[in-house]
Amino acid sequence: MKRALTLSALLLLASSPLLLNAQIYQSIDEDGNVIYTDQPPKGQESQEVKLRPTNTTPPLATPKQPEVTNPDDETTDQEEEDAAPEKYKISISSPTNEAQIPMGQRDVNVSVSLEPSLHADHRVQIYMNGAKQGEAMSGTSKTLKEVYRGAHTIKAAVVDKKGKTISSSESVTIYVQRPSVLFPKPKPTPSS
Structure with a gap:
């Protein structure tokens, strides 16, 4: 020991x-x-x-690399030409403001007008009553499912990869109608 x-x-x-x-x-x-x-x-x-000399090796010279914090941040000349616009002109073309949605129709198609065309890194986000409706999309139309009776506000926005709003539209209000006791549904006629 x-x-x-x-x-x-x-x-x-x-x-x-x-x-x-x-x-x-x-x-x-x-x-x-x-x-x-x-x-x-x-x-x-x-x-x-008597100890033998210690075997040492000088460090290898490493080539200097350019500083890159994120490879996605690198831009090429083509990308600079296709630079993202700072603002978009965006509006909801359908449905129109104060549109009446007939009773029984629960799906509402929303179409967006956009100038200039959408940049590759940007998406369109639809909001109803201030809440996001699904994921942001690369297109300009979306169907809102199961919209129930009453007044609803719809707004569209162009967002970047991180969800930050770049431009947004004016809100439109739609009214989904409900059945009325004054106009009951007609009774089916008996078949002869």
Whole structure:
């Protein structure tokens, strides 16, 4: 055990860069154990240990890389020509403001007019009553499903990849009609 600790100490000393130039001495004690120290022991015969030079390799020069924080941020000349517009002219062309949606019709088709055409990184988001209606889309029309009776406001916006609004339309209000007791549904006629 003592021998293993002594050998471990020697390896630790030999691997220490600050002590590489220091002398190491080997001696044998009265029990026959080999001892390594950095100073010759007093009253004992010792030998200076000659270590081979440490094998070192200089670091390789690494070529300097251009700084790129995000590969998606790199732009080419073509992309600069196709730069995204700062503003869009966007409006809802259908349904029109204050449109009456007949009773029983629960799906409403929304069409958007857009100038200039949509940039590749931009999308159209439809809102009804202030809430997003599905994911942003690359087209200019969407069907709103299960729109129930009452008044609803619809708005469209052009958004970037992160969902930030670039341009938005004026809101339009639609009215989904409901059945009335004044005009009950006609009864089916019995077949003859």
